[in-house]
Amino acid sequence: MPGISGSLKRLVVGRPFSSDRLSRERLPKRLALPTFAADALSAVAYAPDEILLTLAVGGVTTYALSPWVGLAVVALMVVVIITHRTIIHEYPSGGGDFEVAQKNLGPRAGRVVGAALLVDYVLTVAVSVAQASTYAASTTSFLHGYEVRISLAVIAVIAVVNLRGVRDSNVVLAVPVYLFMAALGVLMIAGAYGTITGTLGQAPSAGLDLVVTDPVEEGLTALGGVFLILRAFTSGCAALTGVEAVSNGVPSLQPPKSHNASIVLGMVGIAASVLIMGVIWLAGATGVKYVENPAEQLARSGEPVGEAYHQVPVIGQIAQAVFGGTGVLFALVILATVLVLCMAANTAFNGFPILTSILARSRYLPRQFAVRGDRLAYSNGIIALAAASGVLVWATGAEVTLLIQMYIVGVFVSFAFGQAGMVRHFNARLRVEAQSARRQRLRLGRLINQIGFVIVATVLAVVVITKFAEGAWVALLLMAVLLLLMTGISHHYEDVRSQLELPQTAADSDAAAPVGIQDAAGDSAGERTSSSADQDSDSGFSWQRRALSSRAVVLVTALNRPAIRALDVAAASRHMEVEALTVKNDEARTRQLIDRWRDLDIPMSLRIVYSPYREFSGPILAYVSSLTRRHPDDVVVVYIPEYLVGHWWEALLHNHAMNRLKHQLTMLPRVVIATVPWQLTSARERSRFFRDHLQRARTRRGRRP
Incomplete structure (x- = not known):
């Protein structure tokens, strides 16, 4: 059920539009003229x-x-x-x-x-x-x-x-x-x-x-x-x-956009000139x-x-x-x-x-x-x-x-x-x-x-x-x-990119398993449901009653160093099944990710969930929730790669969607969140500064560092 802020947003903005509608949101000349002429024509008033x-x-x-x-x-x-x-x-x-x-x-x-x-x-x-x-x-x-x-x-x-x-x-x-x-x-x-x-x-x-x-x-x-x-x-x-x-x-x-824009521009100029004079x-x-x-x-x-x-x-x-x-x-x-x-x-x-x-x-x-x-x-x-x-x-x-x-x-x-x-x-x-x-x-x-x-x-x-x-x-x-x-x-984004990007050569891999890329659009990823069956019904718990197995989902938004580390950690943790998960809300970026995935020959399935309303958290929550329903005896571990910055102003430049997602994932039953940190240079320098400061403080107090 949406909260007060969500209900207010729907009241003011309206219901969301699917990305499929984007191609239809184009202006004909009769609407483009008033839309783009208003600025020039309004100058007649001042x-x-x-x-x-x-x-x-x-x-x-x-x-x-x-x-x-x-x-x-x-x-x-x-x-x-x-x-x-x-x-x-x-x-x-x-x-x-x-x-x-x-x-x-x-x-x-x-x-x-x-x-x-x-x-x-x-x-x-x-x-x-x-x-x-x-x-x-x-x-x-x-x-x-x-x-x-x-x-x-x-x-x-x-x-x-x-x-x-x-x-x-x-x-x-x-x-x-x-x-x-x-x-x-x-x-x-x-x-x-x-x-x-x-x-x-x-x-x-x-x-x-x-x-x-x-x-x-x-x-x-x-x-x-x-x-x-x-x-x-x-x-x-x-x-x-x-x-x-x-x-x-x-x-x-x-x-044809250029032709129509030229016509609109000419009409704007004629109208503005006549009215001003x-x-x-x-x-x-x-x-x-x-x-x-x-x-x-x-x-x-x-x-x-x-x-x-x-x-x-x-x-x-x-x-x-x-x-x-x-x-x-x-x-x-x-x-x-x-x-x-x-x-x-x-x-x-x-x-x-x-x-x-x-x-x-x-x-x-x-x-x-x-x-x-x-x-x-x-x-x-x-x-x-x-x-x-x-x-x-x-x-x-x-x-x-x-x-x-x-x-x-x-x-x-x-x-x-x-x-x-x-x-x-x-x-x-x-x-x-x-x-x-x-x-x-x-x-x-x-x-x-x-x-x-x-x-x-x-x-x-x-x-x-x-x-x-x-x-x-x-x-x-x-x-x-x-x-x-x-x-x-x-400069900040370029520095982050240089620290996170992978080498352009294909990564070495001992495993020769084929790369699996699956589209999860059919898994009802666009909606989330819940029921009492998702919760443990017994009031007591016994280690001997059942042994839980685990399945891993690694969130991948871009194939960079933090993502590779998260994949490595998940693969080393001996889960029953490990798969990568990405949200398709940008066609070009998703295609680039798939091509890079294949180039690196990563021996792990890449599952793609479609987000027609460009939402990030919803499709992930829906897929993880469906995974817990399909495997009621398993724990689902969600690995989230996260890079850390050292300055407050750097944090303002990066999307906080992952923080919101982690909070929402904690509401799902039998879901464990594993954050895989990657420190950027500024974060490492900040950590080194505090370590050095602590060491100097201990030295001043006469204690061995």
């Missing part, structure tokens, strides 16, 4: 705001340049999309810029890109939910002051939806994205009609004046003006953060004024508006001008904007777990991030993203402008490394390609990525220079910490 907010510092002159800044952002988006289409076709496995950098520039570059993208995903969630709460609070007065709580609640809800699985989240969340596109489409059509007919209203802030302080007026030289425009441009570049979501999410699409144009047409500090930067009749003025975000002001401050269409635009910002956070909840699983398989993050949960989602990645973004929202008080200053640094770092990696990729292919037509296509691809690298690297430099003091240093610091962490994890 990128124009940040452009106008930054330009407002320079007064009316620089404020009027907003359409040109918007065009520069759109032009950069076109370049990035074209270059990323080559990544999608050349690397369709979903690694995106990380995979390109890892394979072409080396592991260190791969870790840099991985750290940058992780930070970018966390900031995507934080910025999106913070702006959503700002819209909700600015148009609904009773929510004002609750922005942080609203943001945290939205993060929690989206995390739960994603924990329930791919299809459930994307089908439900596709509607708001299409609603946003339709609502803004209607807004722009109505605005264009009002402009043509002369009936277009004015925004609530249209009658206000921009206040420029004397130091700014005096100091705004040509160089200062250029710097201000560049800051506005880099703020608008937040619209590009949705591009990498498509390249990282290629595995989630239906085949439309909002900036309507902001100018309706006279929107949007500043960072309205109490001081906006004036009415020469006097600052003061703290009583309530500033509404740009799309809200445009909707008020076009549809009036009330009405169904106005409410629809605001609702759609809030929802699409929430869906942008959902896009990160799709991309972040995929990226962490790739990093975990590359041994840069703990291996738990590579394990799918009950509903086929990478649950650990989802939970980690929810926690990190929640902490960031709480720490910044859900201040969008502050979060924007930290934003986009990570994504442009990944863009730059990705483009450099693609140039090297095409160079490598050109060295071996002889066919003229293919060489021509490869040269074109290389040229595209060379141009992309120059442009993206330049923008990255501008982003760092213009935003470093305002908050970009925080993002860079987080990336540096993650880089050091991933480097340490990588």
